[in-house]
Amino acid sequence: MTGVLIQLAIPLVLILAAAGGRVAHRRRGAHIERRRADVAHITLSPRPTLPGLDEPRHGELVVGSVVMGADYIRQVVGAWRNVIGGEIRSFTPVLDQARAESSLRMLEAANAKGAVGVVNVRFEAVRINNNASELLSYGTLVY
Amino acid sequence: MQLVNTETIPGWNITEVKGLVSGNTIRAKHLGRDIGAAFKNMAGGELKAYTELLAESRAEATSRMVAEAQALGASAIVNVRFTTSTVAGGAAEMYAYGTAVVAVPAP
Numbered sequence: 316m317t318g319v320l321i322q323l324a325i326p327l328v329l330i331l332a333a334a335g336g337r338v339a340h341r342r343r344g345a346h347i348e349r350r351r352a353d354v355a356h357i358t359l360s361p362r363p364t365l366p367g368l369d370e371p372r373h374g375e376l377v378v379g380s381v382v383m384g385a386d387y388i389r390q391v392v393g394a395w396r397n398v399i400g401g402e403i404r405s406f407t408p409v410l411d412q413a414r415a416e417s418s419l420r421m422l423e424a425a426n427a428k429g430a431v432g433v434v435n436v437r438f439e440a441v442r443i444n445n446n447a448s449e450l451l452s453y454g455t456l457v458y
Numbered sequence: 459m460q461l462v463n464t465e466t467i468p469g470w471n472i473t474e475v476k477g478l479v480s481g482n483t484i485r486a487k488h489l490g491r492d493i494g495a496a497f498k499n500m501a502g503g504e505l506k507a508y509t510e511l512l513a514e515s516r517a518e519a520t521s522r523m524v525a526e527a528q529a530l531g532a533s534a535i536v537n538v539r540f541t542t543s544t545v546a547g548g549a550a551e552m553y554a555y556g557t558a559v560v561a562v563p564a565p
């Protein structure tokens with residue numbers, strides 16, 4: 316009897332965790348959209364200079380990072396997709412959101428320092444373990 | 459010490475190049491944090507403990523790079539780059555490097 320209960324409990328916990336993960340994913344997305352409005356005035360560029368914006372000032376770097384993982388259902392779907400091949404659609408929104416979060420953190424740090432732009436922006440992704448990656452954004456502040 | 463990831467600093471002239479400077483640190487994950495992260499991984503989302511750990515390590519690598527540049531008598535580091543790699547046993551290496559220069563305000 317206990318064996319059956321445990322066998323039932325494990326998938327239930329995983330499904331509940333994944334469902335909670337989905338809700339949290341949507342909530343994070345909405346949170347990102349709200350915060351984006353506050354830093355909308357900051358120009359972001361992968362180029363090293365922004366004509367008309369590079370007023371001389373103390374040179375400074377700005378960094379934003381986040382470590383994000385995919386929920387259990389996405390991991391299972393992703394593992395299957397790895398067998399078949401093709402785009403792993405279950406991971407695309409996770410990384411997309413993580414990159415948005417990391418660049419937003421960079422922009423918020425820039426905003427806190429009174430910058431009007433971030434130039435030479437670089438994005439990097441590093442795998443931390445099987446299902447978590449760090450998304451890093453960095454650049455140089457322009458005042 | 460000025461740090462930029464561009465080749466030049468607007469409004470400043472680079473008068474001397476002191477050479478390449480770098481700083482690194484290899485950080486292992488804390489077991490408690492690792493177990494917590496494994497549970498968190500089922501629901502997905504941000505693993506805050508790791509975000510903080512990696513940010514701390516990156517700051518450490520950067521300050522080692524800055525110390526090297528100061529020892530060379532530089533006043534700025536241009537073209538700063540960050541790289542991260544996971545090395546054996548789930549440890550992560552943070553590496554920061556750049557070109558140490560002497561920069562003076564443009565006349």
